Amino acid sequence: MSEITMPRLSDTMQEGTIARWLKKPGDEIKKGDVLAEIETDKATMDLEAYEEGTLQQILAQEGETVPIGQAVALIGTGAVAQSGEVGSAPVQPSTAVTGADEAETAPAKAEASTRSDGRTVSEGGERRAIKASPLARRMAEEHGIDLGQVQGTGPGGRVVRDDIEDFLEQRGGVPAAPAAPTPAPIAAAPPQPAPAAAAPPEAEVVKLSRVQMLIARRLAESKQTIPHFYVSSEVDMTDALAMRQTFNASAGEDGVKVTVNDLIVKACALALEKFPEVNSTLKDDQLIQYKHINVGFAVDVPSGLVVPVIRDTNIKGVRAIAREAKGLISRARANKLPPADLEGGTFSVSNLGMMDTSSFIAVINPPQVAILAVASTRKQFVPVDGQPVLRELMSMTLSADHRVIYGATVARFLQEVKGLLQNPYSLLG
């Protein structure tokens, strides 16, 4: 019998949540079969089988979050070994546990019992035999953890703070981490009581998904650490809209239609060529200017918000951008974006133009230093030679990181974007 463990599906992944099991215990598994869907901090991905056999037992239930490398299921040959109903979570009858704890209790219990089998000392005696740092002991006491259940990774197998924190994360509790320097908003909840207990009776408690927690953390961090400032401008989109119409008419029935957003993305990419400081990141008192221009654009998805990236946007044609953006949006909506599509962005565009907005400002997507917020295009009378003429005006606002970019740079950058959009054929070069 072998273990199926939580795989590492992206560079930043530390743990994953079982979104859905597609196989159940007793099912025959072939190599390459999709066993489950895993939600990571970036996307939802398939967990594939690398060996054949029968799915013997599911160790991590749907909704459960486990760290990389921890077993989520057992696979073996022959019939399912266990008697009793497989598939349902082994419930501990005597302890009232919260949902997150429930499934985890089973393997932990099993480990504890094998340990005590091997030792003749009582529980009190066992405590003394376990090597643990004073801090780890104190934390274990505070969180009601039996040190015997914790794998020590310090010198000589000593249980140290890291091990307790690992254990707490696996258990689904929040690591209290007295030393944690940044108060993560999600960590504010007390570790022990069930979340529902804290909520007022007339409110519903919705558990945030991994992606939502990540968004919450990163946006709070962005707004708290980056001194944002904003510069707005109005663009006359009349010619751009006309060009787009001609362009799309020539594309035929099955051709990819270019959207206003595609034109804006392209305009930003071309403008970034001239303003490398906007296409940069601040790292350890150094400004790192990227050679590549990878523009991301915000996509509204059921689980929150994702920003897929179009690589080398500046050297791609408008139609290529349109085709790629279309694919990214549909994959994003299906929650099937691989992490690669979400990485490497150097600038972002957030467009609420389709939702009748007059103007808005966006929060910078770190480690980037600027984001463009684009509102709706509206018909307005504009004086031309003293006469009112109806034009299509669009408001856009750039949020920039004032640590590295200054007002005049942003104004010139916006001027460049505006110029490109008002002379839309320059976007086709």
Next chain:
Amino acid sequence: MAEITYRQALHDVLREELLRDENVFLLGEEIGVFEGSYKITAGLLSEFGPKRVVDTPIVENGFIGMATGAAMLGLRPIVEIMTINFIVLAMDQIVNHAAKIYAMFGGQCPVPLVIRTPGGGGQQLAATHSQNLEVWFAHVPGLKVVAPSTPADAKGLLRTSVRDNNPVIFLENLALYNTKGEEPAGDYMVPIGQAKVTKEGADLTVISYSRMAVMALDVARRMEQENKLSIEVVDLRSLRPLDHETIINSIKKTNRAIVFEEDWRSFGIGAEIAALVQEEAFDDLDAPVKRVASLEVPLPYSKPLELATLTGAKQLEDAINELAPRRRRR
């Protein structure tokens, strides 16, 4: 803010204190006509005359005894001992007299005496001229011991020491004299007994003083950039009294500590701090306190051997890598 050398900082405070209080006077070997072996007292004899800047014979026990007597009678002597290695000759005057007179005679006369002296190795001055003996004095009740690492702290602590009514051992370091740092404005004072967190961090704490505190800060900054380790650095500044609060608060934050000291390891500053930490922050410790100190041999003259003997950045880096927690704090 203007930059100033450690040497200039000391010189400026001596001059200002001579100007401020006519009871202040300097004495020591070669400090007048020769202007000091390390030129800290340059120009002061010609400005203040031989009553305020006194060249002494080569007799440490004699002139520290003389300074102690002068302090008892209301003057405020500042003694320069050419290097800490020669202070050994005056131990009786310092330990048995200067440190004890106030307590033994019912508080009748305080002893406002400052003994300035540089310690430290690395100059190829061999075993008898390169020692770090500060721990001998930090052990003795009745003395205060300070060891600034920057020009600003040198200024602030020397002023405070001169105006303190107890005997103060003011530890300098040969390798710090030419270092530069910001010059604090005005009558800047640093209280004795107050350590300073010179860099905030989350993964572990390096506790140090004098030249090693400068090195610790450099190493911490570099490793933070290279390895993403977040290292907190505590510069003790005073060895006696020792600032328990700053040390313990840092341990409570990082849970792991290294004491980085140029002196010998056994019975050293690190031993004292390790003991303090286990007494006052046992339940916050996630690993034993590490001591990084110099090898316990009389310091060789040969440059390669001297380098191999003295502790330094490499030793500290190794210790940090060994002690760093598996999970980074930030």
